Amino acid sequence: MVPLxxxxxxxxxxxxxxxxxxxxQIPGIAGAKGQVGPPLWLGRTGASRLADPQYKGQAQTVREYIVESVVSPGIYVVPGFxxxxxxxxxxxxLSAGALAKIASYLEQAADESPTGPP
Ligand code: HEC
Incomplete structure (x- = not known):
């Protein structure tokens, strides 16, 4: 494997x-303004994914959900996307180290606008 x-x-x-x-879109990452998929602020949205009755994956935590979403995106498709x-x-x-770093970043990521919605 040649890792990216x-x-x-x-x-x-x-x-x-x-x-x-x-x-x-990824908070804190310059130029990350893509609109094809949902904004990656899983610190805000992760818990509601796990709570969705349509969610049939194996993840128990937001971190596990992020890893699962990256490695097996077909397991759960975010509504509207x-x-x-x-x-x-x-x-x-992605190497294991890269995946871990991505998960650590995204599980904390939230909308950076201080006056934005909660
Ligand atoms: C070609 C477009 C595309 C690329 C490139 C892409 N994604 Fe996605 N991603 C999507 C779409 C569309 C969805 C929503 C549908 C789904 O859940 O599969 C999604 C869903 C996700 C989710 C679930 C988000 C949520 O709100 O529940 C995560 C996490 C994610 N992507 C992470 C990543 C990461 C990390 C990368 C880079 C390593 C990446 N994606 C690259 C299109 C993309």
Whole structure:
């Protein structure tokens, strides 16, 4: 396997090289303004995904949900967003270290606007 990223990159570079900003808005990541998928502020939205009766995955925590969403995007499709659009091959292209770093970042990420909705 030739990993896209090793996990040693700074978080900004890691996300850009993995291509996530093309489809996702990510708080704190410059240029991450993609609109194809949901904004990645799982610190705010993660718990409601796990609580959705349509959720049939294995994750027990928001962190596990993030890893599952990246490695097996077909397990749960966020309502209002297209299925079969997020690449299914990230599990083969991201090193374990990169995946851990992504999960740590996204589980804390929330809308950075101080006056935005809660
Ligand atoms: C080609 C577009 C595309 C790319 C590139 C992409 N995603 Fe996605 N992603 C989506 C779409 C569309 C969804 C919503 C549908 C679904 O749940 O599969 C999604 C869903 C997600 C979710 C679930 C979000 C939620 O609110 O529950 C996470 C987490 C996620 N992506 C992370 C990533 C990460 C991390 C990367 C880069 C390693 C990435 N995505 C790259 C399109 C993309």
């Amino acid at each position: 990223v090793t996990g040693d990159e700074p978080i900004q570079e890691l996300f850009v090289r993995a291509g996530c900003p093309v489809c996702h 297209p299925a079969n659009t997020m690449p299914a091959w990230y599990g083969r292209k």
